Amino acid sequence: MRLSGKNMKTILIIVQKEFKQIFRNKAMLPIIFIVPIIQILILSYAATFEVKEVRLGYIDNDKSSYSRDLISKFEVSTYFTLTGEYTSQKEGQDAIQKGKTDVILEIPSNFERNLIKEKQTALSVQIDAINGAAAGVENGYITQIIQGFNNKIRMDLMPYQPQQQNVKRIQFTPSFWYNQTLDYKTFMVPGIIVILVTMITFFLSGMNIVREKEIGTLEQMNVTPIKKHQFIIGKLLPFWILGIFILFFGMNIGRFLFDVPLLGSPVWILLFSSIYILVFLGMGFFISNFTDTQQQAMFIAWFFVVIFILMSGLFTPIESMPAWAQKITEFNPVRYFIEVIRMVMLKGSGLKDIMPQLIKISIFAVVMNFLAVISYRKTT
């Protein structure tokens, strides 16, 4: 492959033609400008792990000042709304069954007496765990409130025995680095930008080439003296530029609408994404070599995108996947970009930190484009 002037000229002619067609396509401009804004706005607010307004019912078998105190702790918490008091366990379970409440807290009789006399007692909590993730979060909230109550009681019960300090408690104050307020938007926005760049470059490049097959211009192209690499570069370069543009557009939306920090240098994100986009352009091209219609190409691309997104660590941490699934995520380019963009934006990581991901993505890019080039034939 010689990069002579003539060579470049041919590539440029194809690029020009592609851009003309892209901007002449009425569906394209909304895809490029409006889809990113809507996706980032909606997904960033919707894709949160916070569970709010957990409905809590209680059974108070003690009716003491302590039990009322505990219940009031839940009442004042912003995470819970009280659905009411139930008189028996059966009534409480019925309420969960019918979906009237999410959690039942049962305070045993002699709750106060046991606390004062024996310094310990037990509580029963029942959680509707149809949504396992939400149940886990609710359990965390409940534990937190009960622990707070516990500490207060301790102070109440032992104020005048300063010498009796054998009950040493370990106090821990968590401090969340890189995202102090645990703002889910800070966490989600970079990931959603990655999804956006992935989908747009992957789908558009794949469909674009199959479209030429459908309308017959690809055959026409194969009868011209155009070289294989000129055609491929000319076809894919516009979508590469588009991908980079979407990336920066998305990052700016994140910055100005959501105050997502950019602690590291955008140069590293640019470097990583310029190779990353090549992976998906190669994949789109590869798929288009084996499909005859845009529908076929679209279905196959969707299949991969869904797997890539679900196994990217965007919505569910990779660490909590089973070992075999974690192995699979190592072949998921989306995973690496999400890691890198979060590292650079939120943590300020530099080139050295993202090097492992950069090497892996470069290997993907080479393999994918190699496959795409050898599977594209001007002659059958």
Place this chain on the structure above:
Amino acid sequence: MNNNKSISVQNLTKKFGNFTAVNAISFEVEKGEIFGFLGANGAGKTTAMKMLIGISKPTSGEAKVAGFDVYKDTEKIKKNIGYMSQKFALYDDLTVRENARFYGGIYGLSKKQIKKKTNEFITELGIADIADNLVGSLPLGWKQKLAFSVSLIHEPKVVFLDEPTGGVDPITRRQFWEMIYKQADNGTTIFVTTHYMDEAEYCDRVSIMVEGKIEALDTPENLRKQYGVDSMNAVFLKLARG
């Protein structure tokens, strides 16, 4: 090889597995000749043509197009031929001029050359007023004439036309053939497949393919005499029905 031969084919064969699509065909086409390549659907015309334009490798046999070998020199062949398929191959979402600029650019023509050629065919077709319209908005007859003009933009030695007038009205077909004649007069070799037997009469020589073989090859006049009928239509029916 004789320099006057634009295309020479000897025992050219293409097999797909056990099926022989093109069975050892041989013929020669002179420079500036209009060569009609006839046959029923599935007779192997398109397959044979694809081998000649360098997008399908022959199984065996030999062929040269514009002096270049179809095995070794497909890229050189592509520089020297024009091709217009039954599928309309201009871009609907580009204007007439933009299509010309694109295809001219692909063949390595300079901007100046492209402009000159484009203006030439625009004047010839009398379409100055629609030269900046999107091709998609034009009627089919116009599109076919444009596609033909664009396929000539790099002044190819041989032009392959694969059912160029399919679905076009008789007047436009007539005009299209006038364009073909004019091009042949300029020394361009025309290799054309068609289903219209009246068009076969316009060709200098005609070959008729039946089940992968060339069953007849001569001028329309001689073929009519040989089969004792008064039209190419009758010749074709006699041959194609076996």
